[in-house]
Amino acid sequence: MVSSPTARLGRIFIHLFMLLIVSLCIIPLMAVFSTSLTSESDIAQHGYSLIPLRPDTTGYELVLKNPQTLLRAYGVSILTTLVGTLVGIVVGALCAWPLSRPDYPHRKKLAFFVMFTMLFNGGLIPTYLVTANLLQLKDNILVLILPYLANAWFIFLLRTFFQTIPMSLVEAARIDGADEFLTFRKVVVPLATPALATVALFYSLQYWNDWYLALLYINTESLVPLQYLLSRMMSNLDFISQNVSAMPAGVNMSSLPRESARMAMCLLAIGPMLFVFGYFQKYFVRGITLGAVKG
Template sequence: MKRNNIVIHLILAGFALICLLPFVLIVSTSLMHEKDIALFGYSFIPKRFTLMAYEVILKNPQQLINSYAVTIAVTLIGTAVGLWLTATIAYVMTRKDYKYRNKISFYVFFTMLFNGGLVPSYILISRWLGMKNTIFALFVPYLVNAWFVLLMKGFLQSIPHSLVESAKIDGAGEFKIFVKIILPIAKPAIATVGLFMVLQYWNDWWLSMLFIDKENLYTLQYLLIRVMRNLEFLNTEFARKYLNLAQVEIPTLSARMAMSVLAAGPMLFVFPFFQKYFVKGLTVGSVKG
């Protein structure tokens, strides 16, 4: 058994290393000279270290800090509100004594097959709801996701209904049952869906592009995309000719990698807090009694 455990741990360690190598390569490339990347390609060990890519991106640090703050705020608010709505909808869909249960389930499933489209969604958010150029436009459209609701529903269905009935006999109301009994048991599902929501909000740039014109409301991803587009423009033959940039080395490939580091780095510190709940979620239902 011990020898088998050693083999399994070695295999898992090797797999973890393979998963880590791409990120190491990204960090290394972000520290390389642009000419070295063009001549020698990507390398785990830069031939010449430089922070030029980070210097270009951090040229306006206040704007970057502001974008981080906006993204963090949107992620926290959107995830918290979204989890509450997702859990409540999923809980209602699991209650067999609720007469509108099937209608709500159909409505949730229907939105997975059909949506309103881009133009109606834009009109709804910007004109009817008046959320254009407000922070609400950055998280309200993603508050309820049908797939997340069905994922949460699948977990809540595994909770014995006898717990709810026992709580009712003891005099607990619906809200107290949901908050005191259902939510604590559903921590693995909440953590799983919560991580998906965090990644969704953190990586989003689409809503900023559609609804935000004010620079102080740019999210991190959208700001980095704008910086990348500016660098690519400055690296064109037209810009170099008419802006006298022929002798200037403009990092584009290394800057792209540096942006990946700045965008993905914080998420690496989030996952460990959810890891134990993922393990519990994988083993739910494996042991009865």
């Protein structure tokens, strides 16, 4: 393709604009990174900065002092994210497909049923009663996976993507003698690859970032995921600084993890997801063009 000078100029402007956006996204992260490498006394003296003036690795040393805990938490997080994403995308897609089909008779009812869960919830205590007492899922790795498998928001997202698939292709497949599942696999999956990849990415983020399920249902240290390790560190400090006047004397604040350690932990927790993101990006290009299927 030969591009005209105006088009080239346009592209340069787009790049400049994107550069602005991207730097806005990266600068705060640099602050986090720089804090993870700065000692508290340096922050007190010189303030925060984007580039560590005198790199100090104590934060990382503190966090890595106990590698078993960290590795185990990585293990739990990776496992729940993998299984959750794989099963979740199947559950979500299978629910979204009929919702996207104008010929599905209970479409409206099902859509309402799904949408309702986005608005109403039973609240913490009833949910806990069902999950912990009725389903007996406490201290079970499944409790970190099952509650998030069906997600109304993801299902609607998928449904909207599926709606762009022309019905003619579906009917053509049916005439060829394919049943519902085969049609889904042969027609929908290849055509909706970017959509499925997007939602799979969202599933994996949801699982990777969650700490709340662990807070409620996990008592065994060996089942603690990475984000709960992080959130525990954060909330310990938060609580003490907020409630210091209410607490009995002699709460020793010196034992709290320093800021650099907390930021180091945070960076260690997001690291793997950057790779995952790159992996999903592969699918953000069109798998098969419509024309190929039509032919």
